[in-house]
Amino acid sequence: MSLWSEFLTNQGNLIYKWAHYFPIYERYLSQFVNKTVLVFEIGVFKGGSLQLWQRHLGPYATLVGVDVNPDCKRHEGLGVHVRIGDQKDEKFLLSLIEEFGIPDIVIDDGSHKMSDILATFNVLYPRLSKSGVYIVEDLHTAYWPEYEGGAKRPDTFVNLCKNLVDNLNADHSRGEIAPDFITKNTIGIHFYDSVIVFERGTIPYKFAPRIGRDL
Helix, strand or coil, X not given: CCHHHHHHCCCCCCCCCCHHHHHXXXXXXXXXXXXXXXXXXXXXCCCHHHHHXXXXXXXXXXXXXXXXXXXHHHHCXXXXXXXXXXXXXXXXXXXXXXXXXXXXXXXXXXXCCHHHHHXXXXXXXXXXXXXXXXXXXXXHHHHCHHHCCCCCCCCCHHHHHHHHHHHHCHHHCCCCXXXXXXXXXXXXXXXECCEEEEEECCCCCCCCCCCCCCC
C-alpha cells in the first residue's frame, strides 16, 4: 500500500500533512521499507505520523519522536519512543544518538522556526548514517516573519540551502569554493514546494568516461 493510501485509510491517531508531501516521502523512504532503520521525527503533535512511518517502514523500524510537550509521551508504543526536549538543544539531541544510535532518517516537522531548524540540522545531519535521508518540511514558514522568515532574509533555512548547492558542487569550482562536509558527504539536495531533502552519500571517483566509437 502506498503512503498516500495508508494516510487516506488511517484509523489511528490524527495525521496532519500537506497532500503533495506524500510522493516526496514515497520517493525517499521506500528504500528503507522492511529494513532495520532508525527514524528521528522532530515534532510529535498527535502521534499519527509516527504510527504512519511505522506501518509503512515495517517491523524492523525504530521510531523516535521528539517534542517539547510532555503530553506526547502518551504516544509511545512498541517500537515507538518519545523523548521530551528542545530541538535546538545540542546536548539533548546528542543524548538521543547515545541512547538509540545513528539515525537513518530525520524528519524535521518541529517548531518550523528558522533558528531551530538550522540548529537541529547542524547537529544531526553530520551524524546521519552515511546513506541516510534528512527531510525538512513545512518550509513555507521560511517566508513568514513570525517564524523568523522572509524572502530576502539571508538566514532562512531555504536561503542557506541555496548556498549549500554551491558547496555540493565545490569540486567543480576550480578553487573558488573550498570543499567541505556537504561536498564530501552529500549526493543530493532536493528542493520541493515547502520541503528540502538531503541525501547523504559519497562519490569516491568523480569522472566522466567516454564509451563507444567516436565516429
